[in-house]
Amino acid sequence: EVQLVESGGVVVQPGGSLRLSCAASGFTFDDYTMHWVRQAPGKGLEWVSLISWDGGSTYYADSVKGRFTISRDNSKNSLYLQMNSLRTEDTALYYCVTGGFDYWGQGTLVTVSS
């Protein structure tokens, strides 16, 4: 059974930093592209970032480019999102998602507030 478990979401002040993690199991992690997708409270879905199976290619939404960095450790079956210079508009539930958007984690809540 595919499992994606996100962690690291907390309350952080504007301008702060945070690192999200996603632990993957139940599939061959290093065969898959992975994404982060977020959803602000009461709002729609927003794609955030993608990383290729080997970490060699990464892509970002314009709203996070230059502030967020996606990475992975295939030896640990883990996906990460380093979030810097956080803004109030980054407040959202952050989902870890497999490459075809067929499997989603339960999400971890990031709240940016003073």
Place this chain on the structure above:
Amino acid sequence: DIQMTQSPSAMSASVGDRVTITCRASQGISNYLAWFQQKPGKVPKRLIYASSSLQSGVPSRFSGSGSGTEFTLTISSLQPEDFATYYCLQHNSYPITFGQGTRLEIK
């Protein structure tokens, strides 16, 4: 960036109705389109991929069609469990983009 515009943004319908939701892309995306269903407090669920391929386990009353810039999600006979928000997504080019969502409510 490719903009994905869904219509309508919200609609009400009755059990048994046939419902169609449209998603328009601001430029051609071939068939790199997926549809998702999200119920309140739940994780999004993929219904359709590659514009018209039904996800395993999804009821056959759901169908997708289209190519290029115009796509549709059709529910042939609405069931009580289908009342939810539906999103389209394009993955033809980066950045990947979602539609704004269509909220389907009970009439």
